[in-house]
Structures are given as structure tokens and as C-alpha cells.
Amino acid sequence: MSDPADMPLALDDIRVLDLAGEPGMYCGKLLAELGADVVKIEPPAGDPARRIGPFFHDEVDPNKSLYFFGLNSSKRSITLNIATADGQALFRRLLPTADVVVETFAPGYLDSIGLGYDTLSQIKPDIIHCSISSFGQWGPHSHYQAPDIVATAMSGMMYLAGFPGEAPDRPYGNQTYYCASIQATTAILMALLHRDAASEGQQVEVSMQEALLLNQETAVPYWDIRKDLRGRVGNERRLPAIGVYECQNGYVMLMVGVPGFGSPWPELMRWMVDEGKAEDLLEERWKNLFGQLDMRLIAELYFGTDVELVATWVPRLSHIDEVLARFIKSYTKEHLYEEGQRRGLLVAPVNTPQDLLESPHLNYRRWFTPVEHPELVTTITYPGPPYRLRETPWRIRRRPPRIGEHNQEVYCSELGLSQEQLATLTDAGTI
Numbered sequence: 001m002s003d004p005a006d007m008p009l010a011l012d013d014i015r016v017l018d019l020a021g022e023p024g025m026y027c028g029k030l031l032a033e034l035g036a037d038v039v040k041i042e043p044p045a046g047d048p049a050r051r052i053g054p055f056f057h058d059e060v061d062p063n064k065s066l067y068f069f070g071l072n073s074s075k076r077s078i079t080l081n082i083a084t085a086d087g088q089a090l091f092r093r094l095l096p097t098a099d100v101v102v103e104t105f106a107p108g109y110l111d112s113i114g115l116g117y118d119t120l121s122q123i124k125p126d127i128i129h130c131s132i133s134s135f136g137q138w139g140p141h142s143h144y145q146a147p148d149i150v151a152t153a154m155s156g157m158m159y160l161a162g163f164p165g166e167a168p169d170r171p172y173g174n175q176t177y178y179c180a181s182i183q184a185t186t187a188i189l190m191a192l193l194h195r196d197a198a199s200e201g202q203q204v205e206v207s208m209q210e211a212l213l214l215n216q217e218t219a220v221p222y223w224d225i226r227k228d229l230r231g232r233v234g235n236e237r238r239l240p241a242i243g244v245y246e247c248q249n250g251y252v253m254l255m256v257g258v259p260g261f262g263s264p265w266p267e268l269m270r271w272m273v274d275e276g277k278a279e280d281l282l283e284e285r286w287k288n289l290f291g292q293l294d295m296r297l298i299a300e301l302y303f304g305t306d307v308e309l310v311a312t313w314v315p316r317l318s319h320i321d322e323v324l325a326r327f328i329k330s331y332t333k334e335h336l337y338e339e340g341q342r343r344g345l346l347v348a349p350v351n352t353p354q355d356l357l358e359s360p361h362l363n364y365r366r367w368f369t370p371v372e373h374p375e376l377v378t379t380i381t382y383p384g385p386p387y388r389l390r391e392t393p394w395r396i397r398r399r400p401p402r403i404g405e406h407n408q409e410v411y412c413s414e415l416g417l418s419q420e421q422l423a424t425l426t427d428a429g430t431i
Helices: 022-032 066-072 085-097 117-123 148-155 175-198 208-216 219-226 265-274 284-291 295-303 307-329 333-342 353-357 360-364 407-414 419-427
Strands: 015-019 037-042 076-079 100-103 128-133 202-207 242-247 250-255 347-349 369-373 378-382
Touching: 015 022, 015 085, 022 037, 022 066, 022 100, 022 128, 022 175, 066 378, 076 407, 085 117, 085 407, 100 175, 117 128, 128 175, 148 175, 148 208, 175 202, 175 208, 202 208, 208 219, 242 307, 250 333, 265 307, 333 347, 407 419
Parallel strands: 015 037, 015 100, 037 076, 100 128, 128 202
Antiparallel strands: 242 250, 250 347, 369 378
């Protein structure tokens, strides 16, 4: 097989001007590692995300933010103050070299400074302009501001996250930013295909709220059809073998007994019997109880809001759950996973970051990617590809850029500014 470093990349003929803040940074990274030349345009003091920790060796420095590192590998960086007339003029000069613009400003801001889609498309008719915002470019909420926690709440995802009887919770990480970036990347790729076929660009808009709302799966149609609200489940186990269980060295997730998902409950019972840990579950009263659990009842118990049904069934099933919990706790998650696989049971380890970094499977596939940081005199391990392309492989091509690292390269070598012009614009705070 050819060396991936020598193979063409899917987007190696595409240039992206990346004006995006946090909600769109992952979009730029995805495009860059498909081969696009992503030029990150930062304010002269650097993107505010550079000041978000944690930092390399806990040294607070805008060029050492691990948060920024994770979202900006393979990009180049230039600094430009687009709030100034000279900055806007420079951006217009850069535009003809680009195929895509990605930005996360409030709706209408770029229009107000003469850099909106209507103006840019006059300069370059086939430009693809992607705007990522909290609630989209139009509508009654379009000018409302929303960081991740607000968009998560308004997407409905927060209502489903957490534990029964407690307040809704926030899923880990900036999920709206990642989901919006993924949807934006998909839309940009489709717009590029259309441009190649029809020789025309277009405006693309992504709403963070709408991008994350898709993650509710069946909760919306559940209300639409039944007028029932899905409740928060957390790690509450209303049914034995469906949920999270503690084991010797952490936790495992079980989903056993659900029709169509792996081997049924009797196989789990055989495992417990084989190990001599079934206790009294072979008695007829427990066997008969499981015979009554069909898919409809399982769905009602696990997702439904029928308090009376839950109150009737959960106590009857609690003894089975207690026996199973003792069985699970006597083994490691590695043993439970491997034996569960052998028996066709859905048993999965709840992996920690350490588990993932040490995973034999991920390391066999060389998923984690070492990236050299010469100025830090170290190599940092980055997450690997979200997909594999055999002919045009995904690749981290360089470490994340330092603030304005490529000013000389872009402004002088590519755009034709003289050293004197670059110095003057830098002194003026334009670059």
C-alpha cells in the first residue's frame, strides 16, 4: 500500500478562509485534514479560544492552549482586524484566492462591515459562504446570543440529560459546537459538489440549536404521536441487564433482553449458571416474570412516564437486578466485554480516557496520531481520523499554528505585500 503521506488529499485544491470562533473551529479542522488549505484569520491578539485551558504543562500562554490545539491542527494562521477599513480591504484581496469562507459572527455583522455574502459573491461569484450561528441567520431568535450551554438547553438535549427526579444536566463538552461544525462541513462539501457541477457558489447557514436538536432521536416524534415526554434516565436501572453496572475496575453497560439486540436474557442466565453465580434465579417464579417482558413493556418501563406501571414492575425486578449486580461486580470490564462478545451479549466497557489511550484495538489501527511540536520540544498525541479514505487519506499535516505564524507567507509571498507594507499594517493594529 502507498505511503499515506505521498497520496493526494480529497480537498487539496480547496482554500478556506476561516473566520470561525469556537462553534466552527472543528469545521475548519475537518476540512484541513481532508487536505484543504485552511487559513485561520485571527484578531491581532489571537483567537480568544487560545486563552481557554488546560495549557501545556499548565503554562498559561495563548500558544500553549490544549483546547485550541485540539481544534486547529493542520491550519495556517494569519492575523487581521476586519473591524478596520484596511482589514476589510485586505480580506477582499484575499477572497479571490479562496473557495470557502467559514464564520460564526452574529447575523448581520459581516453585512454591516461590507463583508457579507451579497458583497463577497460580487467579488467572487462562486464563493461558498458558511455561517454558523446560535439560531440561524433569520427568525425571531436569530439575534439572540447563545454559548454551548444555552444552545444545548434550547435544543432539548439538556432536558433528556441527567437523572430522574433531578434538574436537567449538561452533556459533557461543547456538543453544540461539534454538531454544528459537522453539519457545516457536510453542507460545505455538498456546496462544493454543486459548484463543480453548476459553476455557482451559495450561502450555507447552520443553526447550533437545530444541529443538536437532531440528537434527540425519537423524543420529538414520541411527543408528536403520543403526547408523552421522554424522561431523564441517567443510570437508573428499571430493568435488569439494561443500564450501567459497577465491576471490579470500573463500569460496564449492558443491554440484554431487548428484542433484536444481541442474545436474549436466557444466554446471560446460562453464563451466570456456568459461573455458579445464578443464586435463586433458576426458580420458576423468576423465569415466568421475564416471559412477560415484551418490547412494548420494555419501552414503557425504560422511557415512559407511567408512574403506576413503574411502581408495579420495578420492585418485582429489583431482586433479579441485585443478583446480576453481584455477578457483574466480581469481574473486570475486560473479562465481561470479551466473554459477552463470545456469548453474543451486548456488554460494553465504560472506557476512561486512559482506557482509550491504552486500547489494543485503537492502537492496532494506529488511530491516535502523534504530532510534533518542535517549539515545545515534544510530541503530542491527537485524536485520529473520524473516517478512513483509502485513495485520499485523512491526515494531520501540521501542528496547530502559533498566532500569526503565516503572516509573512500569506501576505507577502502570496498576496504580494512588501515588507514595509506589512510592518506599517502591523504597527497600525490591522495585522
